[in-house]
Amino acid sequence: MDGDSYYDSENGRDLVTCESGRMDKEQDHRQIHHQRVTIHVLPDDVLVEIFDFYVLDSSCYFNMWSRLLHVCRRWRHVMFSSGRRLDLEIFCSPGKRVRRVLDCWPELPLVILPFLNRDYLLKDDEEDDIAAVLEHPSRVSWISFVLTDSLLGKVGNLIQQPFPELESVYLSSRGQALPVLPDNLFGGFAPRLCNLTLVGIP
Incomplete structure (x- = not known):
């Protein structure tokens, strides 16, 4: 047997070649691993x-x-x-533990959007979630929901505050009793508002 060559007669393989192949695979693996973490630089x-x-x-x-x-x-x-x-933006959908979301997230703009259905009629506890978001008027950027007398009773005072970041509003009404918006809507101050849609609301 040559001093630089090793042969496994039992398995019929060149041990030097096998060892070299294993080292090449390990090197390739290290290179791949290095490529995976380069985003950190x-x-x-x-x-x-x-x-x-x-x-x-x-x-x-x-x-x-x-x-x-x-x-x-x-x-x-x-x-x-x-x-x-x-x-x-933080999307605030009713029923998603809104108050907890507001407490744990940074002060990013808030979007009030009840699911994907603009005509979704809110339940009583979901109306409370809407009110919780409107308690932060300086952060609300988008409002979209069905306005009922019940909900208006909860948020009537809240929507008479200034909304400096408000950009879009979509309010609709369902039923025979049409809610009447307060005269001092958004405190008369919503400088970024570029879209206001009222459906069935005088």
């Missing part, structure tokens, strides 16, 4: 651009962007510090 501004594509692509899914927050602490910091740039 990207600067924050590049991450923001990547996040922007993700947020835009998932805009039709409520709060889908929040998945990125769970990747690591750095991503969470980058996203929250670039909330305006990424146009991050």
Whole structure:
């Protein structure tokens, strides 16, 4: 047997070749692993651009962007510090433990959207969720729900406050009794409002 060559006569294989092949595979594995973690060397501004594509692509899914927050602490910091740039909004749907959501999330703009149905008639406890969101008028950017006398009784005073971030409002009415909006709607101050739709409301 040659001093630099090793042959396994029982299994009929070159041990040097096998060992070399194993080392090559380990090296390839290390290279692949290294490639997987290279995103961590990207600067924050590049991450923001990547996040922007993700947020835009998932805009039709409520709060889908929040998945990125769970990747690591750095991503969470980058996203929250670039909330305006990424146009991050918190969708507040009734029945989704709204008060808990408001307590644990940063002060991002709020969207009141009862599910995907604009004509959805809210239950009593869901009306309380709407009122909870409207207690933060400086953050509400979008309002969309069916306005009933019952709901108006709960939010009548709340919607007479200034809403500086409000951009879109869609209010509709169902039933014979038409709710009457207060004269001082939104406190007379909603400078960003660009869309106001009232259906069945005088």
